[in-house]
Amino acid sequence: MDILAILVIILLGTSGFLFKRRVIINGTEVIIKNNPFGIETILIDGTEEVSKFSVTGGVYNFTIGESKVEVDYFYRLGGLAIGVTIRKDGEVYYSDK
Structure with a gap:
């Protein structure tokens, strides 16, 4: 088995585990979370709110109770670094920046 095949197996086996914030x-x-195939997913109390393919990052808005929440995915270094900024009622709640 060559190195490329091993890397493909590792990549497929870790799908969804490379980026995850709680x-x-x-x-x-x-x-x-985001998997190596570019699928951005947001779960709220275990229920899938958003699942979308993106190569440039996306902005998702939803409400939790009375709060307006915005999740902004961003990519750096040609897609090698992924992060999010979460805003609650317009204020930064969490950021990887």
Whole structure:
């Protein structure tokens, strides 16, 4: 087995585990993740709120209780670094920047 095949197996086996953030907003668990295939997913208390393919990052808006929440995915270094900024009611709540 050559090195490329091994890398492909590792990549497929870690899908969804390379980027993941977990935050609690108003007592609600929010999981934000991205897999190597560019699928951005947001789970709210275990229920999928958003699942979308993106190569440039996306901005997603939803409400949790009375709070307006915005999740902004961003990419750096040609897509090798992924991060998010989370805003709650317009204020930065969490950021990887």
